[in-house]
Amino acid sequence: MKLINNVNDIAHLYFEKIISDGDTVIDATCGNGHDTLILCRLAGSGKVYAFDIQPSAVEATKALLAKNGISGAEVILDGHENMRKYVTEDAKLVVFNLGYLPGSDKKITTAEETTLRAVKEALELTKNGGYISICAYLGHDGAMEEYSSLKKFLSLLPNKGYNVLEMKHTNRKETSPVYILIEKI
Numbered sequence: 003m004k005l006i007n008n009v010n011d012i013a014h015l016y017f018e019k020i021i022s023d024g025d026t027v028i029d030a031t032c033g034n035g036h037d038t039l040i041l042c043r044l045a046g047s048g049k050v051y052a053f054d055i056q057p058s059a060v061e062a063t064k065a066l067l068a069k070n071g072i073s074g075a076e077v078i079l080d081g082h083e084n085m086r087k088y089v090t091e092d093a094k095l096v097v098f099n100l101g102y103l104p105g106s107d108k109k110i111t112t113a114e115e116t117t118l119r120a121v122k123e124a125l126e127l128t129k130n131g132g133y134i135s136i137c138a139y140l141g142h143d144g145a146m147e148e149y150s151s152l153k154k155f156l157s158l159l160p161n162k163g164y165n166v167l168e169m170k171h172t173n174r175k176e177t178s179p180v181y182i183l184i185e186k187i
């Protein structure tokens with residue numbers, strides 16, 4: 003068994019720990035819908051919102067959910083920085099998978115400014131005891147700027163209100179992906 007082979011494996015371990023049936027959860031970067039599908043299964047009778055700016059990603063996510071017999075998720079063609087236009091209730095978990103969609107246009111990536119705005123929105127939605135999970139890929143154009151900006155912001159979150167954890171593989175190259183989990187205390 004490979005438990006921590008990549009940052010997604012680590013994220014999924016936390017998804018299972020955090021999400022219960024009935025929870026509201028948000029996939030802020032749904033891409034091909036792999037995370038959205040896991041979130042829907044774990045949230046059960048709850049509500050899943052998924053966002054992406056690419057129509058092809060929204061369609062792929064909807065198709066993957068339909069293929070797996072899941073209905074009721076809201077898959078939204080809009081930027082995650084606008085998530086509070088659509089989600090008004092508290093969320094248990096907001097999931098970010100930063101970077102570009104594998105197998106798609108590598109120039110369409112998450113971006114420093116909108117990611118930061120979206121994480122601030124996610125902090126509002128999880129302020130009553132929720133979590134934010136972030137997988138950050140560091141190898142593409144703009145990724146380091148996005149990560150540095152995010153890290154600077156997160157390092158200033160008061161430690162009486164938040165636990166912020168960062169993990170990466172120690173025996174891989176410096177630009178290997180990073181996993182971040184934010185817990186509202």
Ligand SMILES: C[S@@+](CC[C@H](N)C(=O)[O-])C[C@H]1O[C@@H](n2cnc3c(N)ncnc32)[C@H](O)[C@@H]1O
Pocket residue numbers: 030031032033034035036037038053054055056059080081082083099100101102103104110111112113116
């Ligand atoms: C690494 S991929 C996500 C992969 C996805 N978790 C999956 O399971 O397939 C990053 C996604 O973020 C999307 N994205 C980029 N900027 C965005 C934004 N402002 N709001 C929402 N999604 C965005 C991209 O279109 C891309 O599909």
